[in-house]
Every structure is written in C-alpha cells, then in structure tokens.
Amino acid sequence: MKISKIYTYPIKGIRATELDSVVVTKQGFPYDRRYMLLQVLDDGSYKNMAVAHYPAMTLYFPTLNIPEDGDVLKGSFTVTYKPPGGGEEEGEERRIDIPLKPKTDDLDEVEVTMHRSPTKAYKMPQEYTDWFSSTFGFPCILVYLGSDMRKVLMSTNGNKQPASAAAAPSTWLSSLSSKATQLVMGADPSEQDSRITFADCAPYLIVSAKSMDDVHARLPAGEDYDITKFRPNLIVTGAERTWEEDFWGELTIDGKTKIECEHNCARCKSLNIDYATGKPGLGEAGSMLKKLASNRRVDPGMKWSPVFGRYSFLHPGSEGNEIKVGDEVFVSKRNDERTKFDWEGLHTLK
Template sequence: MYTGFPHDRRFMLYSISKDKNMHIAEFTEMCLFTTAFVDGSSSPSSPKKFTVTYTKDHAFANPDQKITDATPLEIDLAPDTHGLDEFQITMHSSPTVSYDMGATYNEWFSARFGYQVKLLYIGENRRKVLGNMPPSVSGRQRDEQSQGTGATAGAGGSSWLSSITSTTSSVVGSLLGSAKQYEGEDAGLTFADVAPYLVISTRSWENAQQRLPAGESMDISKFRPNIIVEGAAGEFDEDFWGELQIGSQGAKIVLTQNCARCNSLNVDYSTGKVGESEAGKILKKLNSDRRVDPGAKWSPVFGRYGFLAKVPEGKTAAEIKVGDEVKVVRRNTARTSFGMLLSHCSIS
C-alpha cells in the first residue's frame, strides 16, 4: 500500500540494444500494448494474473513481419522469482535489482516490438525516493519556507539560486535526521517514476482538452495518474494541494511535489507514434502557461506526486475506491519546487 496500489507498476520493459529501461516518451510504440486483469476462479475480486494484448498485426519496427499468433500473453501478477536471473536496473537515477522473466515473455514482446527486449519484475525489491520528493524532505522544506529560512517556491521574485539553496538545506537536514515526524510514509518505489501516487483533477484535464480543436480528444490516461479527482475548485487547483483525505475511513495522501510532463503526452495511441494532429502538440500547448515550477522550469506541470500517510499501529489500511469523497485537508500557500537534480548529493 505504501508503494502504491496492489500490482501497480511492478513490471518494466527493457531495451537490450539501447541498454535502458523503456518509457513511452522515447519508446512511443509501448502504447500499442494493453493490459487487463484475469479474474481468479476462487476470488474474482483478487485476480492472480493479467493479460497483455498487442493491437497491431505486424512487428512495429518491421511492418513486413506479420504477427501470426494474436493470443494475448498471460502473466502472473506475483510470479515466483526463485530461479529467475537477477538484473540490475536504474530508473531516474534510482537503482534496484529486478528479475528477468525469461525467454517465453521476452520473445513474445521482442517479436512484436521488432527488436530485443526483456520483461522485468521488481518482486520485493525497491528503489530509493530521491531529491526533495520524500515527505520528510518536502515537509522540512515547507517549514523552512514558512519560517522565512528558505525561498518561497513559486513566489514572485524568488530566484533559481534561492530555490536550490532551500532545497539543499532540506535534503541535508533530512539526511542528518530530525526530531519532527512528517505525514507520509516513504517505503521506497517500485517502477513508478518518482513517487507511489500521482493525482490529477478532471478540471485540469478539461482545460487540456479545451486547447484542442473540435473533434480531437486528449485521452486522460496519457497523464498516467492512479488517482483522478472530480469536482476540484478550479483548473489546476491541485498545484496547491498538500494533503488529501479520501473516503469514509479517512485515508490520507500527502502530496509533496509537482509532476513535470514530457513528450509522452504527444503520442497517438492508435499509431504508436507522435501524433500529427493538434493533439500531437499538446505538450507545447501546455508549455505556453504551465511552466510554473522553478525546479522544472522547462516542462509544464500537470498533477501532484504523493505518498500514503502512515497507518497507526494496530489499525489496517483504509480502503480507497472509485466514488469516494475527497477532501483537501491541507493547502500550500505557494507552489512547491521540484528538486530531483539534487539526487546525487552526498554527505561526507
């Protein structure tokens, strides 16, 4: 639960020729694969497997190479890692050990991509949360800003240098330890980018949609959220959300930093390539007024990264489900400033 919803982002594809993990911003054809849970016979609410389906009849990189077997690939949601080869992986500067799922899976994907790839599973391994993304670091930074000891992120007149200084002091303070405990549990990462949860609002999505001409649409799944909130007070109101309470059981999500967007928004899901219509230019359209984070000043902001608040000892985690009421229980007075570029700093 602290590393995200069950089964969320536990698998990854890896390009052998480019020697790197695959993200849709660079490997745009990844969108041609769709997934679905397979209901377990004994407990339909707890699936044991999922399927992957390829939506084309030919290998993406070799259109003349036809796919004769359109059968979806079935994969265990929690495969036995005993006997699987370990594979070192680094994602967004955060390394971990993963497991190579083996020839059957690798060959199925490779035949459809048209080049050699591996399917990796993270198992019980985790990646470190870096920079000022962890709740403890962002919390210290927020306190420093409110006390006037650091730059106010996003405030008029604050400089890039002052933002870096504030972030640095927060990171150093976290590494050295602090008596104050902050909400939000950092239990590491699976293959999610930089935090377990990503929250967006439908009001903001509607704003993106309105930037396109009639007849074109912006698929909300392109923003890759795992929590979508309806009924926000306004467009991009989530820029200032600090903490959410979800559902009658009071689950809390602590939002620490903004999500800076990339070329993945421009991908046409029907072709696996960057779109040729206005929808294929949505990143540029958002750049016109959404470059609002001095810590990611070349990218538009859309959504907030978050962490589940710690569950009190003796209690079980609160359930979150579609349709739950969402309350903003803490708002930030200014936008936060992304500080992932400090992920390599060290104390000696």
C-alpha cells in the same frame, strides 16, 4: 469532489487497467509497475523502455485475472498486443499471460536504475522475451521487481512514520487475504526510507479532471484529449477551478484515507503520442507538450517542463485502507504556494 477513475499499470509504460476499488499501500497499488521492459542493445546491455521513447508501448493492453477465491498469488494478468488497424497487413492481436507474483528462485538478476535510484530485478523466462521481442520487432526482456523496492530521491518523499510503524499493516487483513498481503507488501513495512516500484518518482500520481477544461481549450472545437496520456493513478472530479490541484497539500478520501500531495509532475513528449497508432501524433494533440509549455511551466525546479498533476504519498495511518470509485475527496491541506520539485543531492550533479 469524488474519485472518478482508478488506474494501475502492471507493466511500466504500457496501457492501464481500470479498477473499481483498490487497497492502498505505502509503495502504491498492489499491481502497479511491478514489471518493466528493457531493450537489449547490440553490446548486450539493457536500456529502460519508457513510453516517451517507445510510443508503441501504447499498443499493449493489460487485464487482471484474479481467481474467485481472491488468492492473488495464483492470479495473473493478460497483455494483449493490438497492432493499429489489425488485419493481415498490420498483424493480428496477440496475447500472453503473466503471473502477478512469479517465482524468482531460478531467475537471473538484472540491475535497473531509474532516476539515479538503482534496484535489483528478475529477468523473466524466455517465453516472455520471445513474445515481447516478436511484437516490438527488436530484442527486449521483461523484468519483475520483487521485494527490492527503489529508494525515492526527492527532497521530500513521504518518509513520515506512524506512532507504531509495526502496527500499521494490521488493517490489511480486513480487505485482503494473508496471501494477498504477501504480494502488496513488497518492501519491509518498517523500512524508514520511502520506497517505490518502477513508478517514476512517487507511488501515486493524482490529477484533476477539471484541469482538462484548459487542455481541451487548446485544441480545435470538438476535439478531446485522452486524460490517460497523463498516466494517472487517481482522477479526481468536481474541483471548482482548473489547476487548483497545484496547491493541494493533502487529500482525504472517504473520511479516512489521507494522500499527501508533495510534488508537481513535470511532463515530457509522451503527451504527444497518438495512442491509436502507437506513434508520435500528427494533429494538434500531437503538439500538446508545446501547448502546455506556453503557460504551465510553473515549477522553478523543473523550469523547462509544463506541470500536470501531483506526485503523492500515502499517509502512514492509511496503510491498507480500501478506496473505490465514487468515494468523496476533501482537500484537507492546501498550500499557500506551489511546491518546488527537487532531487536529493541534485547539487552534486555536474
């Protein structure tokens, strides 16, 4: 098997940026979901914006801008808003540049809670509020995560430690400048709990391209389904059978980078969005969640939701390695049974 695609999502919920290569870290890819959008409600409170409930987020396209000297602290990404159809009736494309690592000293703090895991974020300046509010058509703000990463709350969550935790990040300098390290480090590398950005449940989401054969078989002949609707970080191609990834326990990339596949990824109505219009889909693809639910509700921990893909964590000994498209992928651990999704402390909820 091989890596066929690598994706990162600078702002949670909007489109992905495709990469040829990337450095892997315990908290995920360097630029993955460090930003998030929040709707401002009438009472002044904030509501997390996720693509399942805000399908127009699929009309926003990010592009990374890294200086030639590789100094990502001076880097940025451009978000392009592409209204469906374009032209006068729908409005023209609009763009805004956002720093990869903004200065946060003078920014107001905002508390953000995702999946019962709270964190502190920073409200970006007014120019970003104005731009996103104008394009979405309602008040919203852009927030940056900074170094206060969220705690992972799954029953197993990649908390393994290397023999010397402090020594693990040393390999970063072989592929990144020291300033780049400041950006991708984020959390304290000696932190015992596994930490993530604004990603839902784990730093990495891995899917198998082979299983798209089954997905396409649920649609009319000749109609394809966009695999990026599953929001993967890594797409692996070359598996022998559809859905064999349900049993992947660990993948080894290029003989040295180990990714631990710990949980299934349950799916929601975001699968039904028409990415071309930024609205719920009307055709057969617009009922993909129901189609998959017919026989892909295979995790008793999420018995009402179909599964596609594996939530994954980086093995401590792989911190700072570089992976690239075309790298060989080997299943170095295979589970006898499917894993069961569970939150820590789930039994305490009413």
